[in-house]
Amino acid sequence: MPNIVxxxxxxxxxxxxxxxxxxxxxxxxxxxxxxxxxxxxxxIALQHxxxxxxxVTALTLGSSDSDKVLKDAKAIGVDxxxxxxxxxxxxxxxxxxxxxxxxxxxxxxxxxxxxxxTAADTGAGSTGPGVAERLGWASVSNITDASFTGGxxxxxxxxxxxxxxxxxxxxxxxxxxxxxxxxxxxxxGIMMAKRAQVxxxxxxxxxxxxxxxxxxxPPAKPAGKKYEGGSSAEEVARLLRxxxxxx
Amino acid sequence: MSESVIIAETNKGSIAPVTAELxxxxxxxxxxxxxxxxxxxxxxxxxxGYDGVSRTIAVKGDCFANYDASSWAAAIDAAAPSGIxxxxxxxxxxxxxxxxxxRRGLSIVQDVVAxxxxxxxxxIYSGKAMQTVSLSGDAAVSVRANVFPAAASSAANVSxxxxxxxxxxxxxxxxxxxxxxxxxxxxxxxxxxGRGMGSPDNFSHLEKIADVLGAAxxxxxxxxxxxEDIPHSMQVGQTGKTVNPNLxxxxxxxxxxxxxxxxxxxxxxxxxxxxxxxxxxxxxDYGIVATWEETLPVLESAxxxxxx
Ligand SMILES: Cc1cc2nc3c(=O)[nH]c(=O)nc-3n(C[C@H](O)[C@H](O)[C@H](O)COP(=O)(O)OP(=O)(O)OC[C@H]3O[C@@H](n4cnc5c(N)ncnc54)[C@H](O)[C@@H]3O)c2cc1C
Ligand SMILES: Nc1ncnc2c1ncn2[C@@H]1O[C@H](COP(=O)(O)O)[C@@H](O)[C@H]1O
Numbered sequence: 001m002p003n004i005v006x007x008x009x010x011x012x013x014x015x016x017x018x019x020x021x022x023x024x025x026x027x028x029x030x031x032x033x034x035x036x037x038x039x040x041x042x043x044i045a046l047q048h049x050x051x052x053x054x055x056v057t058a059l060t061l062g063s064s065d066s067d068k069v070l071k072d073a074k075a076i077g078v079d080x081x082x083x084x085x086x087x088x089x090x091x092x093x094x095x096x097x098x099x100x101x102x103x104x105x106x107x108x109x110x111x112x113x114x115x116x117x118t119a120a121d122t123g124a125g126s127t128g129p130g131v132a133e134r135l136g137w138a139s140v141s142n143i144t145d146a147s148f149t150g151g152x153x154x155x156x157x158x159x160x161x162x163x164x165x166x167x168x169x170x171x172x173x174x175x176x177x178x179x180x181x182x183x184x185x186x187x188x189g190i191m192m193a194k195r196a197q198v199x200x201x202x203x204x205x206x207x208x209x210x211x212x213x214x215x216x217x218p219p220a221k222p223a224g225k226k227y228e229g230g231s232s233a234e235e236v237a238r239l240l241r242x243x244x245x246x247x
Numbered sequence: 248m249s250e251s252v253i254i255a256e257t258n259k260g261s262i263a264p265v266t267a268e269l270x271x272x273x274x275x276x277x278x279x280x281x282x283x284x285x286x287x288x289x290x291x292x293x294x295x296g297y298d299g300v301s302r303t304i305a306v307k308g309d310c311f312a313n314y315d316a317s318s319w320a321a322a323i324d325a326a327a328p329s330g331i332x333x334x335x336x337x338x339x340x341x342x343x344x345x346x347x348x349x350r351r352g353l354s355i356v357q358d359v360v361a362x363x364x365x366x367x368x369x370x371i372y373s374g375k376a377m378q379t380v381s382l383s384g385d386a387a388v389s390v391r392a393n394v395f396p397a398a399a400s401s402a403a404n405v406s407x408x409x410x411x412x413x414x415x416x417x418x419x420x421x422x423x424x425x426x427x428x429x430x431x432x433x434x435x436x437x438x439x440x441g442r443g444m445g446s447p448d449n450f451s452h453l454e455k456i457a458d459v460l461g462a463a464x465x466x467x468x469x470x471x472x473x474x475e476d477i478p479h480s481m482q483v484g485q486t487g488k489t490v491n492p493n494l495x496x497x498x499x500x501x502x503x504x505x506x507x508x509x510x511x512x513x514x515x516x517x518x519x520x521x522x523x524x525x526x527x528x529x530x531x532d533y534g535i536v537a538t539w540e541e542t543l544p545v546l547e548s549a550x551x552x553x554x555x
Contacts, residue, residue, distance in 0.1 A: 012372065014373065014485055014504075014505065014508070015504065015505075017375075018372045018375040018376050020376055025371075025372070025376050036485070036486060093354040094345075094348070094354045094355050094356075095348075095349075095352060095353060095354040095355075096354075098349055120372070120373065120485075121371060121372055122357075122371060123357070123358060123369075123370065123371065123372075123373060123489070124341075124355070124357040124358070125338070125341055125342070125345070125357065126341070126345040126348075126355045126357055127345075128345075129316055129320075129342045129343075129345040129346045129349070130345045130346065130348065130349040130355065131349070132316070132317065132346065132349075133317070133320060133345075133346040133347075133349035133350050134349050137317070137415075138315075138316070138317050138415035138416050139316045139317060139342075139346070140316070140416055141316065141338070141342045142338055144479075153419060155422075157338070157480075158314065158418075158421065159258070159259065160421060160423055161421060161422050161423045162421075162422045163418045163419075163420065163421050163422070164418070164419040164420040164421075164422070165416045165417065165418050165419065166416065166417050166419050167415070167416050168415060168416075168417070169415060171415070171416075177479065177486045177487075178479070179479065206352070208354070209353075209354055209382065209383050209384045209385075209386060210354045210356060210380050210381070210382055210383075210386060211380060211381055211383070212378060212379075212380050213366055213379045213380060213381050214378075214379045215371070215376050215377065215378045215379075216376065216377050216378075216379070217376060217377070218370070218374055218375065218376065218377055218511070218512075219377070221530070221532070224516075224528070224530075224531045224532040224533060224534055225532070225533055225534070226523075226528060226531075226534040226535075226536065227533070227534065227535050227536065228535075228536050228537065229535075229536070229537050229541070230535070230537040230538065230540075230541030230542035230543075230544075230545050231541075231545055232535050232537070233519075233535060233537075233542045233543075233545040233546035233549060234545055234546075234549040236517060236533045236535060236546070237546060237549035237550050237553060238549070238553075239533060240494065240515070240517070240533070241553055244494070244514075244515045244532065246436070246493040246494040246514065246515050247436070247460060247494065247550070247553070247554070
């Protein structure tokens with residue numbers, strides 16, 4: 001019966017307006033949520049447990065601010081919630097985040113880890129494959145479906161379409177949206193989540209070699225040209241060739 | 248000068264054009280690049296010579312016949328010298344670069360769109376802000392396409408390394424993509440339709456223009472959710488694909504924030520919408536306030552005569 005870990009990250013709601021003040025993004029008034037792809041990871045982790053038994057532990061790396069998303073994961077149906085943190089951490093780079101998560105995963109005795117394809121803040125997609133490498137495990141990224149009969153088989157995009165890939169041994173699987181419907185917390189789940197205890201663990205992280213210099217609003221585009229009527233498509237086609245040089 | 252290692256982007260057994268852009272990125276970082284070509288047939292590395300590159304290493308291995316992240320990373324790591332690792336910001340190369348970085352205990356910066364000395368800029372919060380970081384020491388970096396100029400080709404000085412990696416995943420079955428059309432994630436030009444197209448059949452008007460331009464056809468989430476015939480693989484946006492083409496044509500798409508998240512970094516945006524107040528117009532370089540019914544035939548014939 002597999003020991004399953006799902007990685008969840010606290011991020012600003014994707015509808016939030018991102019304001020820059022000075023040279024940093026100001027997140028003091030955004031609403032925080034579980035990163036959207038992590039919801040698919042939770043769903044697949046729960047389906048895995050339903051098929052094979054075992055336990056699902058939601059793991060996050062973050063300060064106590066992240067307890068809320070762990071409790072949200074608990075309300076959806078995970079068994080255990082764990083947060084890895086060390087008060088000496090300030091801005092961890094990807095090396096730090098992955099090292100610390102890999103230690104926590106090892107200490108939890110996990111055999112399979114699900115995570116999001118990309119986090120809504122970084123958009124990176126580094127954590128799944130990076131953690132897998134540190135654990136010496138297989139990884140498959142951006143999966144859109146999974147089945148559990150006769151071992152783990154996942155669907156992942158390839159050059160010519162998509163591939164069904166079977167995974168032997170321990171693995172980190174990063175999850176895309178696919179056609180999954182994610183379950184929502186029910187009343188019982190929400191009650192249980194209220195009483196749930198976050199298990200806080202520590203880990204070591206190497207010092208950062210990537211440091212944030214500044215954050216800024218996206219470059220403003222010059223105002224575009226606007227035309228009325230379908231016949232203007234002819235003029236636009238000409239501009240695409242002569243002004244924009246893109247065709 | 249410090250060293251860098253470019254992981255060549257390959258596509259259907261040949262070197263993809265973005266590789267030449269990675270050479271310019273390596274030079275912008277002030278590094279001297281070696282190009283690594285993962286392959287099953289080392290002859291493709293002959294196409295990976297560029298001005299400014301003194302060495303091309305073909306890493307030849309059976310493991311490169313199919314994509315397995317772990318074996319690719321192991322084989323590339325074993326053959327590559329040390330230095331800053333540079334890859335294209337495509338889904339597969341970002342994945343490999345993340346594993347190679349982790350193997351070497353390095354950090355990784357993905358989706359770089361500007362380089363200034365050791366300062367790298369990438370979008371964060373789905374492009375709602377930009378972040379500049381500085382590197383102290385080696386790291387891995389993935390670079391978006393269509394950002395840096397392509398370095399000029401020159402004769403490649405190729406050495407071949409035989410390398411195998413233990414494959415830990417196995418492809419059971421390939422499910423072919425329904426249409427033979429280009430994937431939006433790979434296209435330089437994309438024409439997308441939204442709910443305003445009225446029915447999935449009307450996407451044929453977009454396909455005609457896509458054929459003229461060699462473009463991919465994309466869709467909004469409303470189109471994907473409403474019509475079974477429009478697959479999720481076409482969806483552009485926050486829960487679809489993030490694209491960065493030279494030209495993005497949005498037809499009958501309102502321009503919701505989640506759609507913009509996937510395409511706002513396109514170099515040029517054209518919008519066709521009958522509603523003059525549709526939010527997409529604030530992001531369009533060229534906006535046409537009209538129905539698609541009256542616009543697309545004109546656009547198609549104008550483009551056809553220009554392209555022939
Ligand atoms: C968590 C979350 C994630 C999401 N992710 C995505 C995503 O990845 N991608 C995405 O696209 N959306 C996403 N959405 C949905 C998004 O909010 C919008 O609902 C969606 O983008 C709207 O699609 P649309 O513009 O095609 O449809 P609509 O908003 O219905 O707009 C249709 C447009 O067509 C125009 N129109 C109608 N008839 C014509 C005509 N004959 N000719 C020309 N124009 C016409 C109308 O004026 C209108 O502007 C997400 C939403 C949420 C909450
Ligand atoms: N601090 C974190 N805590 C828990 N999981 C994380 C953290 N950072 C990233 N992840 C997981 O890794 C995925 C990809 O993140 P990223 O590599 O930043 O795009 C996320 O969707 C999460 O599942």
